[in-house]
Amino acid sequence: MDCCSTNSSLLSLEQALEKLLSQSSAIAQTEQIPLAQAVGRITARPVISPLNVPPFDNSAMDGYAVRLADVTPDAVLPVAGKAFAGQPFQGEWPAGSCIRIMTGAPVPKGTEAVIMQEQAEVLENGVRFTHSPKAGQNVRLAGEDIRQDAEVLPAGSRLGVAQLPILASLGISQVEVYRRLNVALFSTGDELQAVGQPLQDGQIYDTNRFTVRLMLEQIGCNVIDLGIIRDNEQALRQAFHEADAQADVVITSGGVSVGEADYTKQILDELGKIAFWKLAIKPGKPFAFGKLSNALFCGLPGNPVSAAVTFYQLVQPLLMQLSGHSQWQPPRRFKVKTTSSLKKTPGRLDFQRGVLSTGANGQLEVSSTGHQGSHVFTSFSQGDCFIVLERERGAVAAGEWVTVEPFNHLLER
Numbered sequence: 260m261d262c263c264s265t266n267s268s269l270l271s272l273e274q275a276l277e278k279l280l281s282q283s284s285a286i287a288q289t290e291q292i293p294l295a296q297a298v299g300r301i302t303a304r305p306v307i308s309p310l311n312v313p314p315f316d317n318s319a320m321d322g323y324a325v326r327l328a329d330v331t332p333d334a335v336l337p338v339a340g341k342a343f344a345g346q347p348f349q350g351e352w353p354a355g356s357c358i359r360i361m362t363g364a365p366v367p368k369g370t371e372a373v374i375m376q377e378q379a380e381v382l383e384n385g386v387r388f389t390h391s392p393k394a395g396q397n398v399r400l401a402g403e404d405i406r407q408d409a410e411v412l413p414a415g416s417r418l419g420v421a422q423l424p425i426l427a428s429l430g431i432s433q434v435e436v437y438r439r440l441n442v443a444l445f446s447t448g449d450e451l452q453a454v455g456q457p458l459q460d461g462q463i464y465d466t467n468r469f470t471v472r473l474m475l476e477q478i479g480c481n482v483i484d485l486g487i488i489r490d491n492e493q494a495l496r497q498a499f500h501e502a503d504a505q506a507d508v509v510i511t512s513g514g515v516s517v518g519e520a521d522y523t524k525q526i527l528d529e530l531g532k533i534a535f536w537k538l539a540i541k542p543g544k545p546f547a548f549g550k551l552s553n554a555l556f557c558g559l560p561g562n563p564v565s566a567a568v569t570f571y572q573l574v575q576p577l578l579m580q581l582s583g584h585s586q587w588q589p590p591r592r593f594k595v596k597t598t599s600s601l602k603k604t605p606g607r608l609d610f611q612r613g614v615l616s617t618g619a620n621g622q623l624e625v626s627s628t629g630h631q632g633s634h635v636f637t638s639f640s641q642g643d644c645f646i647v648l649e650r651e652r653g654a655v656a657a658g659e660w661v662t663v664e665p666f667n668h669l670l671e672r
C-alpha cells in the first residue's frame with residue numbers, strides 16, 4: 260500500500276494545507292464571557308487598555324521621596340510624612356524635608372527621586388543621604404508598562420495564563436471571544452471495539468476516537484462523539500447526516516484508504532464535495548477533505564499514528580483558522596544532529612518520532628524512538644518531537660543534521 264511508484268501524483272503537505280486553509284475562514288459568532296472562564300479562548304477583537312499601568316507614579320523601593328535640590332552632601336532632612344501602598348501622603352510637603360515612602364506607594368506631588376533606605380542614615384532630627392540621587396530614580400511612571408488606549412492583545416489571540424492576568428490588571432472583567440467550534444467525531448471499522456468492552460476475536464480497541472477527542476479538547480472544541488460506526492452503508496449514511504447537521508467540522512477515522520474509500524465516497528458525494536487525497540507524507544498517506552452540506556469534513560487514515568500525525572499536521576492548522584486563532588504559529592522547527600541512523604526512502608515527507616536531549620558538547624541532539632510503523636503508538640508516548648525528513652531524502656546516518664519539530668501542547672509529555 261505504501262508503494263512509491265506514483266510519487267509524482269502525491270499531494271505535498273504544503274499543497275494540502277493550501278487547499279484546506281483556502282476553503283475556510285474564522286467562524287463569525289462571538290460571545291462575551293467572564294475573564295475567569297476565558298482560559299484557552301480566542302479574542303474576537305483587539306483588547307484595548309482602559310487605563311494606564313501603573314495607574315499613577317509610584318515608588319520602586321522602600322526609602323525616601325526627595326526633591327533633588329534639597330539633597331546636598333551634609334543636609335539632614337526632617338521627615339514630613341509617610342506614603343504607603345494604598346495610603347498616599349496627604350498634606351503639605353515643606354521645602355527642605357523628605358517623605359518616608361514604601362514600594363508601590365504613590366509618590367507625593369513634587370517628588371523628583373526616591374532614595375532607597377539602604378542609602379539613608381536615620382538621625383534624631385532627620386535623615387542624611389549617603390548617595391546623591393539622579394532625577395527620576397526609583398520612580399515607576401504611570402503608563403510605563405501599558406498606556407491607556409494601547410492595544411494589549413490583537414484579535415485572534417489565545418487567552419492563556421500569560422495573557423489573562425494582564426487583562427485582570429486592567430480591571431477588564433468580560434472579554435469577547437469566538438464561540439467554541441463544534442466538532443463531530445466518529446470512528447469507522449467492523450474491527451473496532453469501544454474501550455471498556457471485552458474484545459471479541461479479531462477486534463481491536465478504538466484508539467483514534469480517543470486520541471482525536473483528547474486533541475480536540477486541548478484545542479478547546481466542543482466534541483460531539485458519535486461513537487463507532489460499522490462499515491455498513493446505512494449506518495455510515497446516517498452518521499454523516501447526523502454529524503453534518505450538528506457540527507462545524509466532522510472528523511472521522513478509517514475508511515479513506517484505497518478499497519474502502521469507494522464506499523464512503525458514494526455517501527459523501529450525496530452530501531457534498533469531498534476529495535480523497537494521497538499525501539506525500541509518512542505516516543498518513545490517505546486523507547479526505549471537503550465540504551458536506553453544512554460542515555467541513557476531514558477523513559483521517561485508520562492507522563493510529565497516521566491519524567495522529569495527519570490530525571496534528573493538517574487538521575490542527577485548519578481548526579486554528581476556523582476558531583479565529585489568527586496569531587497561531589505552526590510548531591517551530593530547527594536543526595540538530597541525530598545520534599541514531601534513520602530508515603527512509605525518497606518520495607514522502609517523513610514525520611518520525613524522536614527524543615531531544617543535550618549532548619556532551621552542550622548542544623541539543625535527537626535520537627529515534629525506534630520502530631516507526633504507522634501502528635506503533637508507543638513511538639509517540641516515548642517521543643517529544645517529530646524528526647521531519649525531507650521528501651527526497653534517503654536513509655540518514657548517525658551524525659547527520661536533521662530538522663526537528665518539538666511537540667506542542669497537543670502531544671507534549
Ligand code: AMP
Binds near residue numbers: 465516562
Ligand atoms: P483503514 O484506514 O480503515 O483501512 O484502517 C487502517 C488500519 O488502521 C487497520 O489496521 C485498522 O484496523 C486500523 N484502525 C482503523 N481505525 C482504527 C481506530 N479507530 N483505532 C485503532 N486502529 C484503527
Ligand code: MG
Binds near residue numbers: 514
Ligand atoms: Mg477500516
